[in-house]
Amino acid sequence: MSKALQVVDLSMKFGDQEIFNKLNFSLEQGSMTALLGPNGAGKTTLVRILMGMLTPTKGYYDLADDVKVGYVPQFRNIDPDYPLSIRSFIELNTPFFKSQKVKDQVNHILQETYLKGLADIRMGEASGGQKQRAYLAQALLDQPNFIILDEATASLDPKAKEELMNLIAHLNEEHKMTVLFVTHDLALAKRYMKDYLYLSGGTVQQGKMADFKERFN
Numbered sequence: 001m002s003k004a005l006q007v008v009d010l011s012m013k014f015g016d017q018e019i020f021n022k023l024n025f026s027l028e029q030g031s032m033t034a035l036l037g038p039n040g041a042g043k044t045t046l047v048r049i050l051m052g053m054l055t056p057t058k059g060y061y062d063l064a065d066d067v068k069v070g071y072v073p074q075f076r077n078i079d080p081d082y083p084l085s086i087r088s089f090i091e092l093n094t095p096f097f098k099s100q101k102v103k104d105q106v107n108h109i110l111q112e113t114y115l116k117g118l119a120d121i122r123m124g125e126a127s128g129g130q131k132q133r134a135y136l137a138q139a140l141l142d143q144p145n146f147i148i149l150d151e152a153t154a155s156l157d158p159k160a161k162e163e164l165m166n167l168i169a170h171l172n173e174e175h176k177m178t179v180l181f182v183t184h185d186l187a188l189a190k191r192y193m194k195d196y197l198y199l200s201g202g203t204v205q206q207g208k209m210a211d212f213k214e215r216f217n
């Protein structure tokens with residue numbers, strides 16, 4: 001298997017506050033990894049560095065040439081009056097005049113994320129699970145082969161969590177999607193992720209999810 005991501009001696013400080021120091025790890029293409037660790041350990045900071053939104057203090061990371069990263073944030077409190085339909089929300093980053101190809105892609109992704117029959121309802125009136133799937137669909141429109149989910153299940157009920165995780169598992173199995181899943185939900189991570197990265201005290205440990213020790217958290 002080839003590497004999708006290699007992180008080398010990655011260090012981050014905010015002013016005098018050291019978040020992590022010399023992280024080294026790699027992720028294989030098609031791997032499913034939970035990024036775990038206590039509050040404030042630097043998980044989101046690491047993700048923001050990998051997304052190119054923050055510059056590390058030292059070190060670097062390498063994404064393989066054919067890797068395209070998509071990012072799925074936790075859905076925020078969308079106002080009940082928010083006017084865009086699920087379809088329009090997914091299409092937000094596409095040109096105003098859409099080619100048939102884009103329209104076909106949107107329809108395909110709506111189908112894949114179980115939103116086809118819901119495409120015309122407003123985001124404001126969609127359930128949490130539907131909103132979160134719309135965020136996933138928006139990220140998929142860019143055709144990534146590596147997705148980072150930052151606490152994407154945190155505000156979902158158990159059924160919506162399972163639906164989202166089944167979708168992630170499907171993307172991994174059918175499309176060889178590499179997955180990095182930031183979460184505090186150990187039970188969910190154990191059920192769906194194969195590997196873990198545990199960030200704590202400025203360092204990272206990596207291993208098989210089945211071997212993850214609860215005492216870490």
Ligand SMILES: Nc1ncnc2c1ncn2[C@@H]1O[C@H](COP(=O)(O)OP(=O)(O)OP(=O)(O)O)[C@@H](O)[C@H]1O
Nearest residue numbers: 014015017019037038039040041042043044045046
């Ligand atoms: N832009 C910033 N400027 C200064 N400090 C920051 C900035 N972003 C994050 N921090 C600090 O860095 C530390 C790590 O934050 P981060 O959000 O990465 O942790 P986390 O592991 O994602 O936490 P949580 O599990 O609570 O989401 C925290 O102490 C936070 O206050």
